[in-house]
Structure formats: C-alpha cells, structure tokens
Amino acid sequence: MQAGLAPLCPRRLHPFMGAEALDGGLDLSRTLAEGRAVRHAGLLSRDGPVLLTMAEGCPPALAVRLGQVLDTRPGISLVALDEACDDDQGLPPALADRLGLFLDLDGLAMADTAAIVLPGAAIAAARARLAHLRSDPAAQDRLTRVAAQLGIGSLRAPLLALACARASAALRGADAVQEADLRVAVELVLAHRALRLPEPEAPPPEQPETPPPQDTQGRDRTSDTEIPDDLLVEAARAALPPGLIARLQAARLARSSASARSGAGARRKSARRGRPLPARAGKPGADARIDVIATLRQAAPWQRVRTRLFPHAPRGRLLLLPSDIRIRRHEDRSDRLLVFVVDASGSTAVARLAEAKGAVELMLAEAYATRDHVALVTFRGIGAELALPPTRSLVQAKRRLAGLPGGGGTPLAAALRCALETAAQARRRGMAATLALLTDGRGNIALDGGADRARAAEEATTLARAIAAAGLPSLIIDTALRPRPQLAALAGAMGARLIALPRADARGLSTTLSAALGR
Amino acid sequence: MKPFPFAAIVGQDEMKTAMVLTAIDPKIGGVLVFGDRGTGKSTAVRALAALLPPIEAVRGCPVNSERPGDCPEWAHVTDTTIIARPTPVVDLPLGVTEDRVTGALDIERALTRGEKAFEAGLLARANRGYLYIDEVNLLEDHIVDLLLDVAQSGENVVEREGLSIRHPARFVLVGSGNPEEGELRPQLLDRFGLSVEVKSPGDIETRIEVIRRRDAYENDNAAFMAEWTAQDADLRTAILAARKALPAMATSNLVLHDCASVCLALGSDGLRGELTLLRAARALAAFEGAAEVGRDHIRRTAPMALRHRLRRDPLDEAGTTARVARQLAEVLP
Numbered sequence: 001m002q003a004g005l006a007p008l009c010p011r012r013l014h015p016f017m018g019a020e021a022l023d024g025g026l027d028l029s030r031t032l033a034e035g036r037a038v039r040h041a042g043l044l045s046r047d048g049p050v051l052l053t054m055a056e057g058c059p060p061a062l063a064v065r066l067g068q069v070l071d072t073r074p075g076i077s078l079v080a081l082d083e084a085c086d087d088d089q090g091l092p093p094a095l096a097d098r099l100g101l102f103l104d105l106d107g108l109a110m111a112d113t114a115a116i117v118l119p120g121a122a123i124a125a126a127r128a129r130l131a132h133l134r135s136d137p138a139a140q141d142r143l144t145r146v147a148a149q150l151g152i153g154s155l156r157a158p159l160l161a162l163a164c165a166r167a168s169a170a171l172r173g174a175d176a177v178q179e180a181d182l183r184v185a186v187e188l189v190l191a192h193r194a195l196r197l198p199e200p201e202a203p204p205p206e207q208p209e210t211p212p213p214q215d216t217q218g219r220d221r222t223s224d225t226e227i228p229d230d231l232l233v234e235a236a237r238a239a240l241p242p243g244l245i246a247r248l249q250a251a252r253l254a255r256s257s258a259s260a261r262s263g264a265g266a267r268r269k270s271a272r273r274g275r276p277l278p279a280r281a282g283k284p285g286a287d288a289r290i291d292v293i294a295t296l297r298q299a300a301p302w303q304r305v306r307t308r309l310f311p312h313a314p315r316g317r318l319l320l321l322p323s324d325i326r327i328r329r330h331e332d333r334s335d336r337l338l339v340f341v342v343d344a345s346g347s348t349a350v351a352r353l354a355e356a357k358g359a360v361e362l363m364l365a366e367a368y369a370t371r372d373h374v375a376l377v378t379f380r381g382i383g384a385e386l387a388l389p390p391t392r393s394l395v396q397a398k399r400r401l402a403g404l405p406g407g408g409g410t411p412l413a414a415a416l417r418c419a420l421e422t423a424a425q426a427r428r429r430g431m432a433a434t435l436a437l438l439t440d441g442r443g444n445i446a447l448d449g450g451a452d453r454a455r456a457a458e459e460a461t462t463l464a465r466a467i468a469a470a471g472l473p474s475l476i477i478d479t480a481l482r483p484r485p486q487l488a489a490l491a492g493a494m495g496a497r498l499i500a501l502p503r504a505d506a507r508g509l510s511t512t513l514s515a516a517l518g519r
Numbered sequence: 520m521k522p523f524p525f526a527a528i529v530g531q532d533e534m535k536t537a538m539v540l541t542a543i544d545p546k547i548g549g550v551l552v553f554g555d556r557g558t559g560k561s562t563a564v565r566a567l568a569a570l571l572p573p574i575e576a577v578r579g580c581p582v583n584s585e586r587p588g589d590c591p592e593w594a595h596v597t598d599t600t601i602i603a604r605p606t607p608v609v610d611l612p613l614g615v616t617e618d619r620v621t622g623a624l625d626i627e628r629a630l631t632r633g634e635k636a637f638e639a640g641l642l643a644r645a646n647r648g649y650l651y652i653d654e655v656n657l658l659e660d661h662i663v664d665l666l667l668d669v670a671q672s673g674e675n676v677v678e679r680e681g682l683s684i685r686h687p688a689r690f691v692l693v694g695s696g697n698p699e700e701g702e703l704r705p706q707l708l709d710r711f712g713l714s715v716e717v718k719s720p721g722d723i724e725t726r727i728e729v730i731r732r733r734d735a736y737e738n739d740n741a742a743f744m745a746e747w748t749a750q751d752a753d754l755r756t757a758i759l760a761a762r763k764a765l766p767a768m769a770t771s772n773l774v775l776h777d778c779a780s781v782c783l784a785l786g787s788d789g790l791r792g793e794l795t796l797l798r799a800a801r802a803l804a805a806f807e808g809a810a811e812v813g814r815d816h817i818r819r820t821a822p823m824a825l826r827h828r829l830r831r832d833p834l835d836e837a838g839t840t841a842r843v844a845r846q847l848a849e850v851l852p
Contacts, residue, residue, distance in 0.1 A: 019614050026626055037627040060700065061613035064654045068610070071561060074520070094654065094697070097556045135738050137731065144727045153719040154557025158730050163737075280661070281617070301626050304633035309681060323679050 010051040010079060011043045015058040018278060022065065032300060047075025055080035055091050063092035070098045100160035102192040126170040133166050139177045146186055146232045151195035161189040183235045191236040279326035294326035337373040337390050337431040338363065341419045343439035343479070344380040345410040353406045356438045356479065362510035364397045373431060375422050376400065379415035381408035382449040386418060390426055409451060412443030413459035416467065423472050434473045437496070440480035441487030457486065464494035475499065477512070523736055524747035525566035526754055528559055529729045530720050536803070537713040537823050538567050539754070541691050543761045543802040547795060548712030549692035551655070551703075551827065558717045559729075560695040564651050567693075568608035570751055572759055574647055578602045581639035582646040582686045591686045593637045607648030609641050609690075613657055620665060621677050622684070637684050642675045645690040655694030656703045663707050666692070670710050709788070712795045713820075714827035716840060761805040768801050769811035777817050777851060784846045787828040796824040814851055821847055 013022075024042030031038045043050065052058065052066070058080075069076055080099060082091045091099075140162060147158040165185035169177045279294035299320050306319040313319055340360050344353055364374050374397060376388035388400045415437075423433035446455040467474060474496035478487050483500040491498035499512055528535060537550045552560045576583040578600045580590045590596040611620070622640030629635065641650070650666075652658060658666075669675050675688040692711060696703070708714075720726050735743040775797070782792045797812075799820040804812045826839045 019612070019616070026630075031627075031630050037631050060654065060657045064613050064657065068561075068612070068653060072565075093556065094700075133738075135734050140730045140734055141727050144730045145723060148723055148726060153555055155559070155719060155726060155729050155733075156557040158726070159733050162730065162734055166738075301630045302624070305629045305635055308633060309635075 010049040013043060013050055013052045015052070015054055015062060017043070017062070019065075044069055044073075044076065047073065049077045049079060052078060052080045053083075055082045055095075058092050058095065060092055060094070063095040067094050067098050097154050097156055100164055101188045103188075104192070122171065126167070126173075129173070129175070130166060130170040133170055133175065133177070136177045139165055139182060142182060142232065143185060143190070146236070147190055147193075149233055150190055150193065150236060152190065152193045153195075154193075157190060157193050161185040164189045182232060186232045186235045194236055277329040279328055281323065281325065282327040283322075283325070288327040291326045291328045295320070295324050298326055299324040335373060335431045337375060337423070337426045337433040339375045339377060339390075339419050339422055339426075339433055339435050341377045341379070341384075341415050341435060341437040341439070342404075343410060343412075343415075343437075344378045344404055344406045344408075345442075346380075346407045347410060347440055347442055347480075353404075357401050357404065358507075359438075359510045361398060361401060362507065366510070373426070375426070377415055377418045377422065378404055379411050379418075380406060381411070382414075382445055383411055384415040384418040386422060390422070390431070409445040410439070410443050411445035411447075411449070411456070412439065412441070413447050413456055413463055414445070415439075416460060416463040417447070420463065420467055420470065420472070423467075424470065434475070435467065435496070436475045436477065438477045438479055439487070441478060441484055441490065442480075460490060461493050464490050464496075468493065468495035520740065521744060522565040522569045523562050523733070524744065524751045525563070525570040526750035527732050527736070527743075527747045528563055528566065529732060530725055531559055531563065531717055533823060534560075534563055534715045534717050536819075537715050538563060538693075539758060539806060540799050540802040540820070541693075541712065542567070542571055542758050543806055544765060544798055545689075545691050547691075547798045547802065548710065549694070551708070551711035551714040552693075552695040552717060553698050553714065554717030555719045556697060558719045560717060561653060564608070564649075564653075564693055564695065568606070568649070570755055570758075571606035571608070571649075572755055573603040574606050575601050576604055576647070582643045582688075583607060583648065585647070589687075591684075593682075593684055593686075594639075607645055609645040609648065609650050611641055611650055611652045611658075611662075613652075613654060613659075615641070615662060617661065617665060620662060621675055623677070624679060624682065635682060637677070637682060639686070640675075642669055642688040642690070643686055646686070646688050648690055650690045650692055652692070652694045654696050654700070655707075656696040656698070656700060660704075663704060667706055667710060708827050709791060711827065713799060713823040715823050716826075757806060760808075761802065764805040764808070765801060768805050770797070770801065771811060774800070774812045774814070774817065777814055781817065781821055781847065781850050782825065784850045785825055785829055785843060787825055788830065789828075792825050792828045796821055799824045818847055818851055 019025075020042070022042045022044045024040055024045050027038045027040040030040075058066075066078060070078060078099065080091055080095065140158075143161045143165065144158045147161065152158075162185070165177045165181040168181040168184040169175075172181070174181075279291040282288055296318070299318060302321075302324075303319060306321075307313070307315075310319060340363070342353075342356050342360065360376065373390045373392055374388070375386065375390040376397065377384055378387045379385075387404065388397050391397060419435050419437070423435060426433045443456045443460045444451060444453045446452045447459050474494050476487060476491045476494070476496045476498045478484075478498060478500040480487075480500075488498055490496075525535070525538075534550075534552055537552075541547050541550055552563070554560060574583065575585060577585070577587050577590055577596060578598045580596050581594050582591060583604070584590045584596075587596070587599040618640065620641050622638055622643055625634075625636040625638035669688050670690075670692060673687060673689045675686055677684040694703075694711060720729070732743070778793050778796050778800070782790075782796065785792075796817065800812050800816040803816045803820055807816075809816070822840060822843045826843050829839045829842060
C-alpha cells in the first residue's frame with residue numbers, strides 16, 4: 001500500500017497528534033537557539049494525501065478536525081487504516097461518513113497481493129477528462145435511490161458515490177457515466193454503508209410509490225437502456241463478503257450508545273493514572289501532579305521578558321511564575337459493573353434456571369479475570385431482590401447463586417426498578433453499569449404485588465423507557481422456548497439488544513453474553 | 520471556492536429559519552443544530568457566513584470595533600478608517616487550547632524582542648460575529664466553562680504575566696452536533712437561544728434534489744452560483760429590511776401574555792425562555808413584513824426557542840419536541 005501510494009507520497013498521521021503537529025507552530029527549541037522566530041509546517045498545511053494509521057483509535061476531536069479539513073480543503077485526501085478487530089470500536093462515525101471508498105482487506109495475505117502500480121499517465125489523462133464530464137441526472141437519481149434502498153441516511157453517501165462513478169468513467173476513457181461506473185460506485189462507496197439489504201424477492205420499499213412526474217427525461221433513460229436499481233442493489237450484495245453487514249452493524253451498535261457496550265468502561269479524566277493527555281494550566285495539589293517538562297517549556301519563552309520585569313532577580317536562574325505551572329492529566333477507564341437480572345419465576349424455573357445460573361457463574365469467573373464488578377438481581381413471587389450487591393468476590397457470588405430458589409410469579413417491573421436503582425448507585429460511585437436481563441418475558445405481577453397482567457406490562461414498559469433514558473446499555477436474553485413479541489417490544493423501549501436463546505446450555509449462554517458485551 | 524449558497528439548501532426549513540432569525544436579531548443568542556450526519560448542518564453554517572451582511576469596523580482592530588474610540592488600548596490601533604468587512608464567522612476547533620480561545624501573550628515577540636504584547640484569540644476575532652463549534656457536545660469541559668463565562672459577561676478578561684487585558688466578546692454561538700455521540704451540559708444548552716433538530720430527508724425526491732444541487736455546485740460551479748447568488752442577495756436584503764423594521768415592531772400585551780403562558784405550561788426553567796421566544800417571534804414578524812407580532816409567530820417559533828429548555832422526563836419517551844407541540848395546541852388554540 002505504501003509503495004503503491006509512493007508517487008503521491010502521503011504524509012503519515014497517527015491518532016495522538018496534537019494541534020501543533022497538524023497545523024504547524026512555533027519551533028520552540030530552534031527559536032530559542034537562533035533568537036528569531038522559526039516556524040515549522042504542520043502536516044495539514046499543504047495539499048496532498050494523508051495517511052491515518054490506527055484510525056480505530058482516532059479520538060473524536062481529531063476526527064472532527066479531519067472532517068472539517070475534508071469538507072473545506074478539496075486538495076487534501078485521507079486514507080484511514082482501520083485496524084480494529086471485530087469487537088473493537090471502528091473509525092469514528094463523523095470521519096467514516098466523510099470518507100468515500102471502502103476496502104475490506106480481511107483475509108488477504110501479503111503474498112496474495114500483486115504490487116500496486118499506479119498508471120500515472122492514465123490518471124493524468126483521466127483527470128483532464130473529468131473536468132469535461134457532464135453531470136448526469138440519471139446517475140444522480142439512481143445512486144440516490146440505491147442509497148435509500150440500502151437504508152443509508154446520510155446524504156454524503158450518494159454524493160461520494162457520484163464522484164466515484166465520475167472518476168471511474170474518466171479512468172475508462174468514457175465521456176459519460178455508464179452502468180459499469182455505477183456498479184463500481186455502489187461496490188466501493190455504498191455497499192459497506194448499507195444498513196439493510198432488500199431481499200431479492202421482495203419489491204424495493206420505495207418503488208411502489210408513484211414515479212415522479214418531474215424529470216421524466218432522466219427516468220425514461222433509466223428504464224430504457226440501463227439496468228434497474230435492483231441490479232445495483234445486487235451489486236452491493238455481491239460486493240459484501242458474507243457476514244460483513246452483520247459485523248459492521250455490530251460495530252455500529254457498539255459505537256452508537258455509551259462506550260460501556262463496547263467492552264470498556266466510560267472514559268474519564270484522572271489525575272493519577274491512565275493514558276496521558278496534554279498538560280493543562282492548574283494548581284498542584286493532592287490530586288494534581290506537576291508536569292515538569294511542560295512547565296519548563298511554558299516558562300522558557302518568557303525569560304527575556306521576565307529578566308526585564310524583575311531586574312533584581314538573580315541572574316542565570318530560571319524565572320518561574322505561578323501561571324507557568326502545568327499539571328498532568330490522564331485518561332483512564334472507569335470500572336465496569338455487570339448487573340445480571342435473572343428471572344427465577346415458575347415459568348423459567350422449570351426449564352432454564354439451572355442454565356442461567358451456570359451462565360452467570362461462568363460470567364462471574366470471567367468478570368474476575370477482566371476485573372469487572374458483578375451484581376445479581378433475582379425476581380420471583382411478588383418482588384425482586386438484590387441477591388448480590390456489586391462485588392468482585394467470586395466465592396460469595398457462587399454461594400448466593402447456588403442457594404437461589406425458583407418458582408412463583410414474574411414481577412418483571414419490580415426487577416427492572418431494582419436493576420435501575422443498583423445501576424444508578426453504581427454510576428454515582430463512578431462505575432459504568434451494563435444490564436443483562438435473562439427472562440422469558442411473561443411479566444404478570446405489578447409493582448405493588450398485585451397479579452394484574454395489563455398493569456404489570458405497562459409498568460415494565462415505563463421502567464424500560466426510564467432505563468433507556470438513563471442511557472444504560474442493556475441486553476435482554478430471551479430464554480423462552482418460543483420467543484414472544486412482548487419481549488421484543490420491551491427491548492425496543494429499553495434500547496436493549498434482544499438475543500433469543502431457546503436452547504442454549506450454560507456455556508452457550510455465557511459465550512453469547514461475552515460476545516454481546518464485547519469482551 | 521465560495522461556500523454553498525444558503526438559499527440552495529433543500530428543505531431543512533426550521534434550521535434555515537432559525538439561522539435567519541439570529542441574523543436579524545443577534546440578541547436571540549445563537550442556534551444549536553442537532554441531528555444526523557450528512558444533513559447539511561455544517562453546510563448551512565458555512566453558507567450563513569457568506570449570506571450575512573457586512574459589518575462596519577475600524578481597520579486593523581483585532582476585535583472589530585465599530586468606532587475608533589471603542590478599540591481596546593492594548594491593540595494600539597492608530598488607524599481611524601472605517602471599512603466594511605464580512606461578518607466574522609469563527610470556527611472553534613475541538614482540540615483548541617485555552618490560550619487560543621482567550622488570546623495570550625505573543626510568544627514570538629516575547630522570544631525575539633523581549634516585549635510583552637497581547638495576541639488576540641478566537642474570542643476577539645468573533646466579536647460582533649459568530650462563533651461556530653462543530654460537534655459541540657464533544658467540547659472539553661474547561662473550554663465550555665470558559666465560553667459560558669464569556670457568553671454571560673460579554674467580555675473576555677485575560678490576566679497573565681502582569682498584563683491585564685479585557686476586550687468585548689459578544690458573539691452569536693452556533694453549535695452543531697450529533698446526539699448519538701453525547702449530550703450537552705444543561706448550562707451550555709441554555710446559552711443557545713434556539714435549537715433545531717435536523718433529520719435526513721425521508722422523501723426520495725427531496726434527496727435526489729439535494730444530490731442534484733450539490734453535484735451542480737461541485738461540477739458546474741459558475742452556472743450554479745450565478746443561479747443562486749441572486750437569491751442569496753434577496754435573502755440578505757430581506758434580513759436587512761427586517762433589522763430595520765425590528766425596533767418599531769409592535770408587541771401587544773396579548774402576545775406577552777401568550778409567551779408567558781406557553782413557558783409556564785411547559786415549565787421551562789428561568790425566564791430566558793420567554794425572552795428568547797419573544798425576540799424570535801418579533802424577528803420572524805419583521806422578516807415576514809408583518810405590522811405586529813401575532814399568535815402565529817409565537818406558535819411557529821416556540822418549538823425552536825423552548826425545546827431545549829425543558830426538564831427531561833424519563834417517563835416520557837416522546838421527546839421534548841412533541842411535548843412543546845402538545846402544550847402549544849392546548850395553550851394557544
């Protein structure tokens with residue numbers, strides 16, 4: 001890749017570059033040494049391609065900055081190398097939305113690839129041709145439609161696809177965009193953004209509406225000479241390796257809500273441990289340590305001014321003022337708490353309680369290794385109880401689990417309330433909580449203990465919404481032998497992922513949970 | 520390349536109206552645009568910059584002072600010529616340091632000449648103009664604190680190295696962001712006069728029209744700009760006319776009563792909601808050439824002026840927009 005891009009000589013960025021390195025600034029050491037202002041150029045000060053390595057770790061600030069650069073500076077193009085594993089966070093969405101082409105190099109070995117040689121002359125000729133390529137209403141129309149059919153909301157996608165189609169036409173030496181170019185555009189630009197693929201048999205969702213009366217010219221050409229949109233959607237399907245959609249979707253899901261779902265605790269600023277952040281001005285104290293180097297750097301430029309300002313200060317000594325002091329900052333991740341909400345009611349007890357217990361035990365063992373905290377809420381009869389307050393003690397957890405009785409009604413609402421309270425308390429103590437609810441979803445006991453099915457369902461929904469509003473990442477495992485629509489509705493209200501596990505054993509449950517929680 | 524013309528943005532009427540209203544009356548206090556990616560948030564803000572009428576300022580003044588007497592002392596502005604310059608629209612990048620926001624001592628002059636001089640920051644440049652923060656919900660806390668402080672007092676104070684610098688910093692705050700990536704602190708939320716939610720258009724014809732215009736802008740720029748510049752100019756004229764009409768805009772007691780009762784019914788915190796609603800309604804009336812503010816103007820500006828000021832209700836999932844609409848229908852039949 002490097003070699004292929006060599007004639008373009010991309011500049012390399014990495015995710016932890018500061019503003020100075022990007023935009024340029026005063027070269028402090030040389031300025032001090034030479035006694036005149038020496039500036040150094042930033043990586044983004046001139047036009048040309050830029051290569052961002054380890055893009056999956058790109059912090060939001062840099063992503064937004066690069067997004068702005070891509071928006072406003074047509075001379076700069078960006079190649080982002082996303083080296084994330086399956087369950088890792090991918091490229092920040094603000095940046096991913098602005099990048100046109102997508103290549104999946106999964107499963108490709110170095111030996112399989114031929115050397116990339118860019119045909120310089122052909123590219124130059126294509127560039128010249130691009131300027132004269134006329135815009136094509138039919139291509140605009142169709143790419144927009146295909147994007148809509150694939151469930152792509154952003155309007156940048158069809159625009160980028162259009163640009164790609166035009167470039168492809170120019171490279172082929174054609175003077176108009178044709179279906180081959182549209183295909184290339186769909187494969188490279190649209191396919192990976194797809195949120196859904198319309199089933200081949202089913203009619204595309206937008207088609208039944210009456211065709212637009214305006215712009216008949218464009219439509220007619222479409223129906224006469226070119227492949228219908230379905231074939232382009234088919235091209236998108238073909239371009240996607242099996243399972244890619246699911247993978248991308250999982251990554252999206254992981255990103256879309258709090259970071260807790262992606263396996264790590266919430267980021268927080270810390271004065272003592274974690275990854276270092278740029279130093280800031282501040283007062284040293286119990287929870288802040290001085291960053292000596294940054295402080296000296298801060299003070300250095302002012303020495304000449306200060307020797308004039310304080311003529312009586314002894315010569316040859318560094319003059320430090322309180323405003324120079326820089327303190328260290330770090331970013332670390334908060335501890336994670338996994339709240340298991342386990343249904344021990346009669347309906348579950350018979351069939352699944354043993355498996356649920358086994359799964360929780362396995363998860364607990366694993367949580368011990370990943371240093372997560374675990375809490376257990378059980379519900380049966382007329383209420384829910386916090387069977388195990390947030391803990392890391394495996395022994396205690398096992399003992400409580402073993403003694404867990406089953407049978408009785410399903411007070412789902414009470415369980416959700418208990419889980420919400422536990423999570424809220426944990427959050428106040430700086431932990432990032434995640435809920436995992438194992439139930440068959442037949443809530444039939446209301447909050448006050450009355451056996452009123454309708455009220456119980458209503459209360460459960462209200463509490464599920466409260467959980468969603470609190471931003472708690474959650475997961476529902478449907479343990480019923482036959483999954484029911486009520487639980488899907490509850491998962492919708494709760495913003496939870498729903499996984500149906502009609503016949504998994506303890507180990508299967510545990511594996512699914514681990515995968516869903518991204519560990 | 521000139522920014523995409525404001526008038527050529529397809530749909531997103533609420534966002535466009537909100538921006539035009541702040542251009543008419545900067546006291547409304549800014550716009551917050553929250554919504555999906557690729558819906559034209561940044562395009563609209565950049566287009567607004569080109570749309571705004573020029574301001575008159577002293578040449579060479581770092582804070583865009585209107586009169587020579589207003590120039591801050593530290594700037595040593597000797598020129599007294601008044602020139603017309605585009606309304607400043609300053610981008611506040613996310614990773615920005617405090618020094619760049621507030622301004623700091625000029626490091627270069629200190630190093631090379633041993634002089635103390637103040638180098639104005641982004642707040643100075645944004646004075647009498649706009650300060651735009653993309654992805655405002657990701658802004659670091661200490662920068663947010665600083666902005667809140669300055670937005671409240673309208674003045675930027677820097678104390679450092681024995682220098683004490685102050686200069687006016689009155690700007691319209693424009694923020695955009697994607698709610699999926701994080702929430703905004705309520706204090707900052709309250710600083711925005713208007714807030715709009717944008718969605719990616721669901722109707723396929725609208726989407727095609729967006730692509731068509733954008734494509735024309737990129738590939739047939741001259742013709743496209745020629746077509747739309749005139750419309751932008753019309754809009755600018757309308758904004759100027761509305762500004763002129765604004766001071767004389769009649770506001771009846773009935774309208775004040777309406778404002779108060781809408782805010783009361785919604786239980787919005789503080790009185791800033793009423794004030795903003797009134798100002799926005801007046802600006803809208805002026806823009807539409809009405810003789811006085813009517814109930815209809817209030818009805819149309821209430822969602823954008825109030826939706827971000829409501830207490831969040833965890834048991835109401837419909838969102839604040841729906842709540843505003845519901846109360847409006849009840850209070851202002």
